[in-house]
Amino acid sequence: MTLEKNREKIIEEIKKRTGNASDVSYKDFPIDKKIITLVYANTVSSASSINDFILRRMDEEKNHLKIDDLFSYVKNYIPNNSLKEITTMEDALYYLFNGFTLIIFDNESKIIAFENKAQLNSPIQRSQNEQSLKGPSDSFTENYETNTGLLRKRIKSEDLWFNEFIVGKKSKTKVALFYINGVCNQKLIDNITSKINNIDIEYVGSTNYILDAISNPNRAIFPTNLTTERPDFACQMLLQGRVVLMVENSNQVIILPCMFIDFFKNPDDYYEKGLNVFGTRIVRIIAMILAILTPAIYISLMSYNLESIPSGLLINFSIQRDGVPFPTVFEILVMSFMFQILREGDMRFPGKGGSSISIVGGLVLGQAAVEAGIVSPITIIIVGISSVASLAFSSIELINSIRWWQLILIILASLFGFVGVMFGCIILIALLASHKSCGKSFLAPFEPFNKNAQKDAIILDKTSKLHPQNVYTKEDNDEENN
Amino acid sequence: MKKIIKILIIIIMLTSLTGCFNYKEINDYAIVSGISIDKDDNDSDKYEVGIQIMNAKKDEETDTSLITFYKASGSTIYQALEKIMLDSPKELYLGHNEVLVLSEELLKEKDPLNYLDYFMRDAQIEKDALVMVAKESKAYNILKVITPLETIPSTNLKSTLNIADNFSGTLTIITIDKFISDLTNKGVQPVIPTIKITGEVKEGEKMDNITDSDPAAKLKFDALAYFENNKLKGYLTNDESTGYNFLAKTQKETYINIKCDEKNYATVRVKKANIKEETSFKNKKPTVNVNIGIKADLLECNCSADFIKDNKSIKKLEEKVSKKVKNLVVKASNKLYKENSSDALRYGEKFYEKNYNEMKKLGYNKKSIIKDINFNFKVNTEITSTELSIKAIKEAKSNE
Numbered sequence: 001m002t003l004e005k006n007r008e009k010i011i012e013e014i015k016k017r018t019g020n021a022s023d024v025s026y027k028d029f030p031i032d033k034k035i036i037t038l039v040y041a042n043t044v045s046s047a048s049s050i051n052d053f054i055l056r057r058m059d060e061e062k063n064h065l066k067i068d069d070l071f072s073y074v075k076n077y078i079p080n081n082s083l084k085e086i087t088t089m090e091d092a093l094y095y096l097f098n099g100f101t102l103i104i105f106d107n108e109s110k111i112i113a114f115e116n117k118a119q120l121n122s123p124i125q126r127s128q129n130e131q132s133l134k135g136p137s138d139s140f141t142e143n144y145e146t147n148t149g150l151l152r153k154r155i156k157s158e159d160l161w162f163n164e165f166i167v168g169k170k171s172k173t174k175v176a177l178f179y180i181n182g183v184c185n186q187k188l189i190d191n192i193t194s195k196i197n198n199i200d201i202e203y204v205g206s207t208n209y210i211l212d213a214i215s216n217p218n219r220a221i222f223p224t225n226l227t228t229e230r231p232d233f234a235c236q237m238l239l240q241g242r243v244v245l246m247v248e249n250s251n252q253v254i255i256l257p258c259m260f261i262d263f264f265k266n267p268d269d270y271y272e273k274g275l276n277v278f279g280t281r282i283v284r285i286i287a288m289i290l291a292i293l294t295p296a297i298y299i300s301l302m303s304y305n306l307e308s309i310p311s312g313l314l315i316n317f318s319i320q321r322d323g324v325p326f327p328t329v330f331e332i333l334v335m336s337f338m339f340q341i342l343r344e345g346d347m348r349f350p351g352k353g354g355s356s357i358s359i360v361g362g363l364v365l366g367q368a369a370v371e372a373g374i375v376s377p378i379t380i381i382i383v384g385i386s387s388v389a390s391l392a393f394s395s396i397e398l399i400n401s402i403r404w405w406q407l408i409l410i411i412l413a414s415l416f417g418f419v420g421v422m423f424g425c426i427i428l429i430a431l432l433a434s435h436k437s438c439g440k441s442f443l444a445p446f447e448p449f450n451k452n453a454q455k456d457a458i459i460l461d462k463t464s465k466l467h468p469q470n471v472y473t474k475e476d477n478d479e480e481n482n
Numbered sequence: 483m484k485k486i487i488k489i490l491i492i493i494i495m496l497t498s499l500t501g502c503f504n505y506k507e508i509n510d511y512a513i514v515s516g517i518s519i520d521k522d523d524n525d526s527d528k529y530e531v532g533i534q535i536m537n538a539k540k541d542e543e544t545d546t547s548l549i550t551f552y553k554a555s556g557s558t559i560y561q562a563l564e565k566i567m568l569d570s571p572k573e574l575y576l577g578h579n580e581v582l583v584l585s586e587e588l589l590k591e592k593d594p595l596n597y598l599d600y601f602m603r604d605a606q607i608e609k610d611a612l613v614m615v616a617k618e619s620k621a622y623n624i625l626k627v628i629t630p631l632e633t634i635p636s637t638n639l640k641s642t643l644n645i646a647d648n649f650s651g652t653l654t655i656i657t658i659d660k661f662i663s664d665l666t667n668k669g670v671q672p673v674i675p676t677i678k679i680t681g682e683v684k685e686g687e688k689m690d691n692i693t694d695s696d697p698a699a700k701l702k703f704d705a706l707a708y709f710e711n712n713k714l715k716g717y718l719t720n721d722e723s724t725g726y727n728f729l730a731k732t733q734k735e736t737y738i739n740i741k742c743d744e745k746n747y748a749t750v751r752v753k754k755a756n757i758k759e760e761t762s763f764k765n766k767k768p769t770v771n772v773n774i775g776i777k778a779d780l781l782e783c784n785c786s787a788d789f790i791k792d793n794k795s796i797k798k799l800e801e802k803v804s805k806k807v808k809n810l811v812v813k814a815s816n817k818l819y820k821e822n823s824s825d826a827l828r829y830g831e832k833f834y835e836k837n838y839n840e841m842k843k844l845g846y847n848k849k850s851i852i853k854d855i856n857f858n859f860k861v862n863t864e865i866t867s868t869e870l871s872i873k874a875i876k877e878a879k880s881n882e
Contacts, residue, residue, distance in 0.1 A: 302508045307577040307606070311536075311637065314513060314578055318537040321509045328507060417505075 001089045005109045007037060013089060014039060014096070024096070029058060034070060040101040046118040050101055054078060054114060071108050082115035094172055121146065130230050130394050134271040139229040144174055144248040150231040151178060151246075155238065159183070162246075165196050167213075173204035174248040178234075183241050183470050188438060192243060192256060206250045221404045223397035224437040226258040233267035240456070241470025257438035261445070261457050263398050264288070270465055277460040284392055285458070291390035291402050292428075295332050296409035296421045298382045302328045304417030320376045329414035331375045335383040336406070338365060343387075445471070511575035513537050515549070516636035517611075518583040518621035519597065522555040529588075529597055530555040531562035532622030533574065536634050549634055551626055559600040576607040580636040582658055583614055583677065585621035589707075589714035595665050601658050609659040612643055615707050615714065617678040624677055627686035627699050635701070642703060643675060651724040651736030651752070652705055669830040669848035671709040673726060676717060678702055708817075710824045718817060725814030728774060728807065729827050731757055738778075740802040742785035749782040750803055750865065761833050763840045768833060769856045772811070776863040778803060788873040796865055804861040815857045823852045 003010055011026060018024055027038040040050060057078055064073065075083065084100065086092050092111055096102055099117030124146065127139035140147045152160065159181040167175045175196060179189055195214040204210065211225055228234055229252045234244050237255045245254040255262075264284045269277045301309055302317065309317065324331065342361040349357055369375045390402045405428060412420035435442030445453030453471040455461035515536040522528035532553040552569060556562035567574055582601070584594065601607055616624050625635055632638035646653040653675050656664075664672035679699055685691055686699025705723040708715055718726060727733035736752040756775035763769065780799065787795040818824050825831075830848035833841055841851065 303505055306506075306508060306511065306513075306575060307608075311513075311515070311578045311580065314508075315536055315634070318508050318511075318513060321507070322537075324509070 002087060003089060003092070003109045003111065005107055007035070007104050007106045007108075010089075010092075010104050010111070011037060011039070014092070017089070017093060029055075031058075031062065031070065034106055036070070036074075036106075037104045038101055039096060039104060040116065041096055041099070044097060044099040044118055044120070045101060045116040046099075049116045053080065053116070054101060054103075071105050071110070071112070074103060074105075075112055078114065080114040084113040086111040086113055097172075124150070127230055130228060130233075130267055132230070132268050132271075135230075135268050136232050138231065140231060140246075140251045140253060142249050142251050144176070144246065147231075147246055147251075147253070148176065151235060151238075151244070154231060154235045155180070160238070163189075163193060167196065167199050167201065167210065168204040169200075169202050171203045175204070175210060176246045178238060178244040178246060180238050180241070183239065184243060185241065185470070188257070189243060191438060192245075196245075204247060204249075207245070207247045207252045207254050210245060210247055211254060221401040222260070222432065222435065222442075223263075223395065223401065224258060224435055224442060226255040226262050226395070227252045228255060228267065229253075230267045232270075236267070236270055236468065239468040257440040259437065259440070259444050260432060260435075260442050263393060263395055264458075265456075266394070269460055274460045274462055274465075278458065281458055281460075287389040287392040288402065291386050291392075292405050292409060293421070293425075294382055294386040294389070295336065295406060296413040296424070297418075298378075299328050299332060299410060299413040300417040300421055303414065308418075317376075317378060320378050323373050324376050326374070327414075328379070329410065331379045332383060332410060335369075335375055335379055336387070336410075339383060339387050340403070506573070510573060511537075512570055512572035513575050514579050515634055516581045516583065516625045516639070517576075517579055518585070518616070518625050519559070519588060520585040520621045521588045521591065525555070528555045528557055529559060529562060530622070531559055531566070532625055533563070533566060534625040534634075534636055535570070535574075536636070549628070551622070553622055559597060576604065579608045579611045580640045581614065582611050583616050583621040583624045583639075585616050586618070586676075586714065588621075589615055589709075591713070593665070593712040595662070595712065598658075598662055598665075602662055610657050612640055613656050613658055613661045614639070614643070614675050614677045614703075617676045617704055617707075617717070619679050619683060623679060623683050623686075624701065627679060627683070627701055628689065628691050629701060630692040630694075630697060633692065639677065639701065642701070646703055648734050651727050651733045651738075652720050653703055653723070654706065654727055654730070654732045665709075665712050667831075669825050669834075669852075670828050671712070671824045671826045673706045673708050673718075673730075673826045676704040676707050678704055708822070708824045708826055710822050715822055715824060718814065721810050722814040722817050725807075725810035725812070726818070726826065728755060728757065728811050729772065729814060731755075737781070738803055738806055740799070740806050742783065742787070742799065742802065746784040747782075748780065748784060748799060750778040750799070751781050752776055752778045752807075753866075759832070761829070761836050763837060763844070764856070766844055767856055768837075768841075768846070768851050768854055769858065770829060771858045772860070774807060774811070774859065774861045776803065776807060776861065778863060778865050780865050780868045783868075783874045784876070786874055786876040789868055790872050796868075800863040800865055803863040803865070807863070808859050808861045811859050811861075812857070819852055819855055819857075823849070825849075825852050829855055 004013075014024070021041075023043040024039065024041050029036050029038060038050070038054065058074075061077065064077070075085070084091075084095060086095065086102070087110055092102055092113075095113045099115065100113040101116050103112045103114070105111075121143035122141055124138050124141055126137045130139075131137075138150065140150060148162070157180075160178065161181045162176045162178045165175045165177070167173050177189065177192060177196065192214070196210070199210070199213045201209060201213055207227055211227075215224065226237075234253050234255065238244055242258075243256050245256065247253075264281050266280070269280070302321070306314065321328075338361070342357060345357050345361075366380050370377050370380060386406060390399055390406075393399055393402075405424075409421055409424045412424045414420075416423065433441075433443050433447060441448060444450060445457050450471060452469065455464035456471075512535045514533045516534040518532040520530040520532070522530045530553060532551060535550050535552065552566045554562045554565035554569075556565060563574060601609070624639070627635055629635065629638045632641060643653060643655055647655045654673065656672060656674050661672050661674065664670050678701075679686060680702050681697070681699040683699060686697070691697045691699055704717070705720050706718045706726060708718060724733070724736060724738075727736070733752070733755060736755075737749055738752060739747050739749050742748040754777040756773075756777075758773040758775075760771040761768070762771070783799075787799075789796050815827075818826055819829075825848075830851055833846075833851055834848050841847075846854070
């Protein structure tokens with residue numbers, strides 16, 4: 001809706017649309033015979049900057065302002081780094097609640113907006129969820145401009161490009177798509193751009209809203225995107241030809257596309273020796289296998305395939321299980337459920353209460369359950385192994401999917417023994433292989449095999465760190481969009 | 483949504499209303515670790531089967547498992563096992579059986595093929611269990627003796643035999659499936675280790691046996707037993723057993739003692755023995771030429787010798803070792819082929835494979851050829867290392 005050429009009508013319209021909000025201030029400023037009105041939302045704008053840079057300036061310049069062309073004078077001579085000329089009511093309201101001060105003139109169908117944003121953001125802090133030993137420890141904040149700055153600070157090349165979008169009918173959140181011009185594949189950018197343009201949601205709370213809106217209904221439970229709060233990791237990924245999605249008011253960014261192997265990478269990998277990284281990645285892969293398979297294999301061994309246990313171990317198992325009245329499946333399910341409750345409690349409980357929960361849960365519950373004969377000690381060990389192994393990953397989505405697959409395999413193992421476990425593994429691998437992330441195969445670079453990309457897969461070659469190449473999103477291994 | 487609910491109901495019904503195929507918790511089983519078969523003294527057609535169960539109950543003090551023993555007799559092995567199952571509160575699990583002890587008496591009287599069928603037919607039963615013969619006592623007594631180092635007798639037997647197989651030349655291990663396949667193979671006869679109890683059998687059954695520093699009853703492996711016509715014929719001596727292991731190529735590490743001067747002895751360890759055999763008909767008589775090439779280490783030498791200055795001294799030792807080994811294999815072949823006709827070394831089969839035409843021409847078959855075989859042995863020894871010292875300590879003293 002275009003603006004009318006009447007100051008009072010514009011103000012009336014704003015009042016009407018905002019429901020006469022009490023935090024919107026209207027200040028008339030008489031100059032000669034004319035009156036201009038300053039409109040600003042005092043909750044998101046800085047009062048001192050309005051006083052210092054607009055009101056005082058206009059007061060000083062009163063004499064000059066008595067000329068006829070008041071509009072162009074204000075536009076040209078009031079100093080401000082961010083000035084907008086507004087012609088529609090929608091824009092006016094958007095900037096009003098973005099911390100701008102609107103200046104409304106008589107007989108003018110344009111509004112001038114000056115930026116006087118209040119700083120409502122937390123400062124740059126150390127990364128909490130992805131801690132770093134050797135690398136830089138700053139992390140993204142909730143401030144969109146700061147976040148952009150953190151990326152620009154690291155990649156000063158003019159090739160760091162980004163497209164900006166406004167998403168959310170009510171929240172009007174800024175979303176930016178970062179990529180390196182000339183490295184990233186244009187098709188991928190177009191694909192993601194069109195997806196973001198088609199988003200139709202009311203409110204964007206965090207990066208996760210965007211992820212849910214652009215990802216297809218996910219058949220398998222494994223996540224097909226990577227979120228990080230480390231700007232250094234985001235830059236490394238940008239240089240590998242991926243795109244980074246940044247969402248206003250969120251301290252995490254999304255990296256797309258994301259392969260399965262990326263969950264085994266850690267930002268700190270790039271600050272360590274390649275050989276050590278190889279070791280830790282192997283450890284992470286084994287941790288994943290252990291986390292998913294240990295309870296299932298234990299159940300099938302104990303309930304179906306006794307002959308595969310060495311006899312010495314069999315005697316131990318059999319003595320320890322002596323007097324436990326429940327089936328092995330029941331034991332495992334109870335203990336893993338208890339562990340999940342503990343974990344949930346530990347995470348949500350505020351402050352220092354967490355450690356007392358783990359003492360009560362870990363020591364008292366575990367020890368007492370064994371002594372009471374409800375579970376056997378070996379069960380506690382098995383649940384412990386799989387739980388600890390699942391915590392080797394920082395991505396909460398991945399941990400959740402590991403939990404699901406643990407459960408699925410436990411059920412299959414309890415029904416069909418080893419055959420069931422093997423069946424479950426085949427399904428798991430098939431699902432992983434059928435996954436797509438932005439049209440790229442999820443199991444890349446192993447399937448389809450890409451020799452070049454092996455340099456930053458399980459092994460980390462020095463050359464891929466020092467001269468990152470676009471190996472994932474290059475045109476020649478591009479596939480159909482999912 | 484309705485579909486999901488339906489599927490959920492089906493899954494719940496499947497898990498709660500039906501049993502799971504083959505589902506059995508570990509503590510529903512009594513794990514059998516050893517089986518013994520004896521002749522029933524009251525009824526000669528029946529067999530007395532003893533089983534040892536290794537997870538009977540938990541010893542609260544040491545946290546180890548205690549064994550228990552059951553015995554029953556039946557016309558078939560399974561009938562006896564079934565009788566035991568009626569007595570025991572748990573189902574027998576034979577998948578981890580470690581030893582099969584057969585009694586001397588039964589092996590001497592009956593072909594084992596008459597009663598071992600169950601061990602090959604049952605899918606669950608362990609076919610890798612070791613076979614041995616109980617000498618001078620009932621087979622089930624062997625399973626009752628508790629020994630200090632390993633509280634479970636069957637595990638004790640198995641590991642002792644495995645160690646002995648690796649570090650002495652006199653024993654060899656044979657599993658149930660190998661034993662049965664040797665028996666079913668016409669002409670070939672198996673050789674199995676023997677086990678006997680030394681000391682008081684009655685004392686060995688008690689838990690006190692393991693608390694004494696010198697237990698009243700001990701289990702002891704003896705040399706090998708050989709068969710003729712699928713029946714136990716007799717026992718080899720230790721020397722013959724060593725010789726047998728050389729010829730059967732089953733020796734791993736063998737220690738050989740030789741006299742190096744009038745009173746003193748030396749020991750060598752045979753690391754590797756290269757055995758080449760050749761079967762032929764010389765003057766229409768079946769002949770086997772065996773070349774044994776031995777590589778050995780000198781482990782102990784109690785005679786005076788300096789291996790650097792006098793290079794003849796090591797030659798002398800080598801010759802003596804060759805002579806000794808030749809003596810061992812001659813003894814073994816004489817016992818098996820001349821005195822008895824037990825083709826434990828499969829020469830009948832080897833002639834049949836390689837010299838079939840001549841064998842037919844001269845009217846021999848796999849069995850009849852055994853008695854006529856002539857053996858020619860040639861042993862060549864090389865002592866490759868004298869370990870840490872290059873001369874004997876005796877020599878060092880005399881030099882001063």
